[in-house]
Amino acid sequence: MGLTLLLALALLGACLSMPAATAGAMRLGPLALLLDHLAVAMAVLVAAISLVVHVYSMRYMADEPGYARFFALLDLMTADILLLVCAGDLLTLLLAWFLVGVVLYFLLGHDTTRTASGRYAFWTFLTYRIGDLPLLAAALLLWRGYGSLQLPELFDRVAAEPGLQLAGWPVVGVAALLVALAAFARSAQFPLHPWLPYSMEGPTPVSALMHAGIVNAGGFLLNRFAPLFLHTPAVLHTVFVVGLVTALMGSALMLTQNDIKKSLGYSTMGQMGFMVMECGLGAFSLAIYHLIAHGLFKATLFLGSGSVIGQARQHDDVPPDEVYTFVVERRPARPTRLPWAVALGVTVVVPALVLGLAHALIAADFVHTQGAIILLFFGWVTGAQVFFSIHRLPSENPWRTMGMTLLSFVIVVVGYTVVGHLFERFLYPNRAISAALYAAAGIDLVAFDALVVLLTVALVGAWMMTLYADAIEMPEPASGRWNRVYLNLYALFSREFYVADVYRRIGEGLIAAAKRVNVRLRWV
Amino acid sequence: MTTENLWWACVAVFVPLFPLSMIFNAAYAAVRWTWVRLVMLLLWPQIGLWLVPAASAAPAHRLAPWLSLLGLATGVFYAWRLLSVRALNVWVSFWATSAWSLAWAVMLGGGHGADLRIAMAGVSVTAAALACGVRALADCWGEAYLGPRRGLGRQAPRLAGVLVVALLAAMGTPVLPMFFVMLWLVMHTDGYGVAGAMVVWLLWSWSAARVWQVLLFGAERKEAFWSQEAVTDLSRFSTMSALLLAIAGAGAAMIWSARWLMQ
Numbered sequence: 001m002g003l004t005l006l007l008a009l010a011l012l013g014a015c016l017s018m019p020a021a022t023a024g025a026m027r028l029g030p031l032a033l034l035l036d037h038l039a040v041a042m043a044v045l046v047a048a049i050s051l052v053v054h055v056y057s058m059r060y061m062a063d064e065p066g067y068a069r070f071f072a073l074l075d076l077m078t079a080d081i082l083l084l085v086c087a088g089d090l091l092t093l094l095l096a097w098f099l100v101g102v103v104l105y106f107l108l109g110h111d112t113t114r115t116a117s118g119r120y121a122f123w124t125f126l127t128y129r130i131g132d133l134p135l136l137a138a139a140l141l142l143w144r145g146y147g148s149l150q151l152p153e154l155f156d157r158v159a160a161e162p163g164l165q166l167a168g169w170p171v172v173g174v175a176a177l178l179v180a181l182a183a184f185a186r187s188a189q190f191p192l193h194p195w196l197p198y199s200m201e202g203p204t205p206v207s208a209l210m211h212a213g214i215v216n217a218g219g220f221l222l223n224r225f226a227p228l229f230l231h232t233p234a235v236l237h238t239v240f241v242v243g244l245v246t247a248l249m250g251s252a253l254m255l256t257q258n259d260i261k262k263s264l265g266y267s268t269m270g271q272m273g274f275m276v277m278e279c280g281l282g283a284f285s286l287a288i289y290h291l292i293a294h295g296l297f298k299a300t301l302f303l304g305s306g307s308v309i310g311q312a313r314q315h316d317d318v319p320p321d322e323v324y325t326f327v328v329e330r331r332p333a334r335p336t337r338l339p340w341a342v343a344l345g346v347t348v349v350v351p352a353l354v355l356g357l358a359h360a361l362i363a364a365d366f367v368h369t370q371g372a373i374i375l376l377f378f379g380w381v382t383g384a385q386v387f388f389s390i391h392r393l394p395s396e397n398p399w400r401t402m403g404m405t406l407l408s409f410v411i412v413v414v415g416y417t418v419v420g421h422l423f424e425r426f427l428y429p430n431r432a433i434s435a436a437l438y439a440a441a442g443i444d445l446v447a448f449d450a451l452v453v454l455l456t457v458a459l460v461g462a463w464m465m466t467l468y469a470d471a472i473e474m475p476e477p478a479s480g481r482w483n484r485v486y487l488n489l490y491a492l493f494s495r496e497f498y499v500a501d502v503y504r505r506i507g508e509g510l511i512a513a514a515k516r517v518n519v520r521l522r523w524v
Numbered sequence: 525m526t527t528e529n530l531w532w533a534c535v536a537v538f539v540p541l542f543p544l545s546m547i548f549n550a551a552y553a554a555v556r557w558t559w560v561r562l563v564m565l566l567l568w569p570q571i572g573l574w575l576v577p578a579a580s581a582a583p584a585h586r587l588a589p590w591l592s593l594l595g596l597a598t599g600v601f602y603a604w605r606l607l608s609v610r611a612l613n614v615w616v617s618f619w620a621t622s623a624w625s626l627a628w629a630v631m632l633g634g635g636h637g638a639d640l641r642i643a644m645a646g647v648s649v650t651a652a653a654l655a656c657g658v659r660a661l662a663d664c665w666g667e668a669y670l671g672p673r674r675g676l677g678r679q680a681p682r683l684a685g686v687l688v689v690a691l692l693a694a695m696g697t698p699v700l701p702m703f704f705v706m707l708w709l710v711m712h713t714d715g716y717g718v719a720g721a722m723v724v725w726l727l728w729s730w731s732a733a734r735v736w737q738v739l740l741f742g743a744e745r746k747e748a749f750w751s752q753e754a755v756t757d758l759s760r761f762s763t764m765s766a767l768l769l770a771i772a773g774a775g776a777a778m779i780w781s782a783r784w785l786m787q
Contacts, residue, residue, distance in 0.1 A: 030785040091785065094707075095698040102697050105733070109741060112677050118741030122733055129729040133722045140710055140718060149785070167715065515608035523614055524549035 001054045001078070005047040008040065015040045025088050025152070032150055034088030037427050038223055038288070042085035045292050049212050049299050050078040056303050057205040064203070070110055074209070077103045081213060085220060090139040090149045093224075097135055097182070097217075101128025104214060108202035117201040124195040131185025131192070135221070138178035145171035155227040162231040176232040179225045180239050187218025187272040190246045194500040196272075197253075197265030204302055211268045212299035216291035218272065222279040223288055223427070226437060229279075236441045240280025247273030248458075249497065256493040268298060274378075281371030282441030285424040285434065293416075346402060351383025354410055358417040370442045377452060381459050383409060465489075531579030532591075538572025539628065539644075540621045541591070542598040552617040558659045565616075565651045569624045569644040576631065595628020596720030603727035607734065610671035612658045615735065619694055620651040622724060623702075626709055629717035642780055643708050646701040649773060653766070654690045660758055661687065672738035680757040686766045688736045693770065695732040696725055700770065701777035708784065 015037055026033040033039075054074065061070050080103060084096035101124070108121035143149055145164050146157040164171045183189075188196035196215065200207055222229070222239070229236055250270030257263040271294045278287040355376050390405045428434040443451070468482070495501065536544045548568060555561055602622035609615045624647060630640055660683055662670060677684040693700040706725060710718045758766075 029782045091707075095703075098696075098698045098703070102692065112740050113743060115742040118737050122737055125733055126730060129726060133726060136707075136710065137718060137722065143711070510604070511607045514605050518605050518608055521546070521605075523609075523611075524546045524553060 001047065001051040004078070004082070005044070005051050008043040008047040011035055011040045012044050027088075030089065030149060031092045032088035033086045033092070034151055035086060037429075038220075039086045041288065041292075041427070042220055043082055045295060046078065046081050046085060046213055049209065049295060050074070050081075052299060052303065053205045053209045056208070057203075060205060060306065061203065064111070066110060070107075070203070073103055073107050073110075074205070077107060077209070077214075081217075084217065088151055090143060090151070090154070093151075094132075094136060094139055098132050100186075100214060100217065101125050101132060104128065104206075104210065107206045108199055108210075110203050110206065114201065120195070120198040120201045124199050127185050127192055127195045131182045134178040134185075135182035138175040138182070138225075141166070141171055141175045141178070145175075151224070158227055158231070172228050173232050173235065176225065176228040176235040177238070179221060179228065180235055180242075183218030183221045183276065184242060185218075186221065187215055187276060188246070188269050189218070189242050189272065189276055190249055191499055193246065193250070193269050194496070194503065196269050197257075197262040197496075198500075200261040200265055204306060208299045208302035211264075211302060212295035215268060215272060216275070216295055219275045219279065219287045219291045222276070223284050226284050226428075226433070229284075230433070230436050230440055233440045233442070236280050236282065237443060238280075240277055240441070243273050243275070243277030243280050245273070246270070247277055249273070252462075253493060253496055256490075264298075264301070268294075271298075278375070280441060281374050282434075282438035283371055283375060283424075284437055285427040286375070286420050288427060289416075289420050289423040346406075347384050347387040350387060350406060351380045351409070354413050355379045355383065358414050362417050362421045370448055371438050374452075377455070379413070381455075383413070528579060531575060535572050535575045535579050538568055538575065539595075539631070540598060540602075540625045541594050541628065542601055542625075545598055545602070545621045545625065548621060549614075549617045553614065558655065561613075561655050562652050565620060565655060566645075566648045568620075569627065569648060570641065572624075573627070573631075573637075573641055573644060592629050592632050592714075593716065595625045595631075596717060598625035598628075599623070599724045600720055600727070603724045603731070606727065606731035609731070610735075612661065612670045612672065612735070613655070615731075616651055616654045616658060619654070619728065620647065622728070623647040623651070623705075626717075626721055626724065629713040629720065630709055639708065639712075639784060643705045646705040646773075646777060650690070650693045650700070650702050653769065653773075654694055656766075657683075657687045657690045660762070664756055672735050674738055674742045677740040678743075682758040682760070682763045684739050686758060686763060687739060689766070689770055691732040691736050693773070695729045699774045699778060701773045704777040704781040707781065 015035070025035065054071075057070065057074065061067055064070065077100070080096050080099045083092065084100065087093035087096055105121045105125040105128075108124055109118045111117050139149075142154055142158075145166055146154055146161075148154045148157060158172055162172050185192045199210060202210070229239075247270050250266050250268075250273050254263050254266035254270055257266060271290070275287045275290045275294070278284070278290060359372070359376065386409065387402070387405065390401060424434055428437075442448075465486075468486070492498070533544065537547050540548055548564075552561060552564060555564065599622045602618045602625070606615060606618050606622065609618060624644060627640060627644055630643075658670060664680060664683060665673070676687075693702055696702040696706045706721060710721050713721065
């Protein structure tokens with residue numbers, strides 16, 4: 001794996017030394033590899049994470065049965081993902097895309113003694129297969145419409161004739177929608193998400209690889225087919241809505257789970273929602289940066305979890321930390337807070353200022369696109385939420401806590417903004433394409449304003465509900481109307497919106513009906 | 525019934541169309557010898573395709589739309605019925621019926637004689653590989669019950685492995701032959717054919733995963749009578765032969781697909 005990473009880094013170096021718009025390609029019969037900036041950046045990420053996972057697994061899996069099988073599958077998965085990101089034609093892409101689900105199934109189900117690991121690996125496999133088929137349909141449609149399986153040639157033809165129709169259907173529009181569906185299934189977008197939070201039953205290295213790499217494939221796919229989305233604003237809007245719903249659901253469910261593993265799974269779902277939402281806003285390169293940042297962060301989190309548990313077992317005396325005291329023990333250390341007017345100003349104004357200044361310094365024209373405004377809006381809301389939470393956290397020295405938070409926030413926002421813009425230049429050196437993607441993602445101004453108001457109301461409502469949840473006394477009987485609403489919402493969240501239950505009922509119904517028909521037809 | 529329609533009915537027996545597809549499944553269930561089953565699996569659709577030229581005097585263009593749809597419906601119907609099948613010999617015959625019936629979506633659209641024969645041969649070889657795996661399971665546990673049993677993966681890992689590879693082949697996993705067969709089918713059919721083939725593909729994947737799920741995961745129940753018996757695993761020679769067959773099949777399928785993809 002070390003050699004693979006070195007090769008990927010060498011390719012990255014070669015890519016950076018070449019003129020921006022050029023891409024290497026290798027062909028073997030109908031199969032081809034495409035080594036453009038996107039492919040090479042993803043290859044470096046995959047090789048790096050896989051190397052870390054391999055090194056980690058050598059000791060972690062040492063006492064597990066099936067050690068050799070595990071590494072064979074891990075190597076196969078790495079090779080398959082590398083093939084996927086470097087695929088230069090539709091057939092190679094399909095081959096690699098189909099194989100990911102199968103190999104992942106056997107990795108997740110490595111421990112065959114546990115029925116649960118098999119059950120959730122099965123959910124994952126089936127969802128992945130649901131995502132495989134739309135990509136196949138999209139490839140078929142593009143091949144029939146434009147007569148090429150080679151991606152660069154295909155995109156050239158799409159650019160030349162974007163309005164092509166087959167049997168009255170717009171080829172590019174339908175293909176883009178199918179590609180988006182494939183990405184939704186792979187990146188756990190609503191309603192194809194229940195497999196993700198339950199897939200923690202596999203070994204920890206597999207969880208790390210999956211949450212850091214495999215689940216990001218949707219973002220990669222959307223970027224790979226970005227030339228299609230230039231011509232399909234409606235599909236981009238759909239992608240935005242699905243990403244938004246997923247981000248909200250994932251984040252909400254993450255906060256309401258009492259199982260830490262499921263909570264981590266829903267956290268990934270929320271991040272995937274943000275990633276897809278970014279694509280829907282036209283910020284395709286930002287989605288790739290997001291998936292890389294999230295991948296590294298989640299891999300660290302998963303691979304470090306064993307060490308944290310080990311340390312906790314060795315030293316069970318929790319240090320007297322005010323965050324722990326407040327979050328876990330649910331009791332304030334010392335109820336000292338900032339004056340409410342100061343808190344309000346810091347919570348609302350500071351994130352807006354930091355975000356606005358950071359973007360104005362890096363690219364002043366950036367805020368002229370709707371997608372950028374939405375991103376800034378979300379950045380502001382998230383930032384405000386962070387400051388609001390810090391304000392609620394009583395501290396012995398609230399000014400110091402708020403100051404440190406502000407410093408962290410500035411570093412994160414400026415870093416994110418600088419790297420995000422550099423990344424956009426790297427992935428989409430032709431500024432016209434990225435500008436066209438932002439333009440395609442734009443909507444009518446009235447609808448845009450209405451959307452911003454709606455989102456504001458939804459987010460403020462969520463904050464109010466959080467405040468209310470803190471204010472009410474849960475041990476009291478649920479007599480009031482609002483208490484009943486709250487309890488119903490609690491049931492809805494704790495049952496994860498009943499999505500998995502609905503799928504289970506549908507599946508059981510189909511199997512039961514098949515059984516009745518088989519008996520009636522005497523199994524012939 | 526005219527002679528031409530009679531010919532088409534004969535074709536519909538061998539390239540299965542419901543309800544005539546029940547003839548193959550009843551015959552397959554009635555036959556006990558494995559070699560006869562293998563011959564049936566390998567030759568059945570080829571006989572049907574061989575009969576097509578004789579029936580081609582029939583007004584194919586008039587029959588095409590509804591026959592094509594019935595073929596797709598048969599494929600979906602048997603794929604759906606697979607979901608509740610536990611007896612693996614029934615699973616093989618249902619799966620083969622489902623896969624063969626997809627030929628109707630291509631056959632009446634414009635021939636593709638030689639390639640269609642090769643595609644159906646790919647289906648037959650995959651079904652035959654599965655049938656061989658089922659035979660090995662029968663040798664292991666007897667023929668009284670040929671369903672998947674929990675714990676086979678640990679009791680007979682080689683046999684479980686071969687069965688899983690055969691099931692992977694049946695559900696069209698790259699780079700095994702059925703993947704290229706399905707690719708060829710969807711590339712040579714119309715929109716309905718593509719939609720039908722995709723539903724079939726999904727149902728195959730679902731039912732195959734349900735079967736190997738039982739084979740691989742969980743522990744054998746202690747009170748089960750067979751848990752007391754020593755289980756004979758597949759020999760190394762048989763396992764290697766099965767592996768070589770899978771590699772050869774994948775190689776042949778890739779060469780075949782490269783030929784029509786390059787055209």
